[in-house]
Amino acid sequence: KNEVEQSPQNLTAQEGEFITINCSYSVGISALHWLQQHPGGGIVSLFMLSSGKKKHGRLIATINIQEKHSSLHITASHPRDSAVYICAVRIGAQKLVFGQGTRLTINP
């Protein structure tokens, strides 16, 4: 069993829909990262969080440490949100363990 599991693996939705991507992990962590990988391959960091909730524009990330679970939400989704979203957990000082990613497609 992978230490980090994301669901769903693929998600297709219509523009404007509310999107939720889930991440569950099985180990103790010091922080959790959400990353976005563009169709061209580049990876950018969206959020780092160790508790609670963070919001940036239409993106919201939450984490429940007790349940070892995090969610990434996108409100009013747009075709430009189409990308692969990756959850990664930080174990120890620097080790990151990555989920397999969720491929999101938003249709106009």
Added chain:
Amino acid sequence: DADVTQTPRNRITKTGKRIMLECSQTKGHDRMYWYRQDPGLGLRLIYYSFDVKDINKGEISDGYSVSRQAQAKFSLSLESAIPNQTALYFCATSDSGQGVYNEQFFGPGTRLTVL
């Protein structure tokens, strides 16, 4: 200009060839990483370096070697490339400061194909 650059961006080579992938950063970060990404799998750590004199193996270091020539440069070598090393390779950097969340900044990736 990009803070983390990788060269080449694409490379096609043959089995048995020696290949070097290069990574440079202008962020002034101490820590640098090499990852590979395969379809359907998460990124996996190959090697990491916390400073010029510190090199550490990651989870999949076999068949790879690295060189930290300077704080800003971290190279990944495939001594004798094999087809299952075909993948997308990413370099990343992070700060080491106290109290910093140690966000990692990724390069654009190098797509390597070994025939």
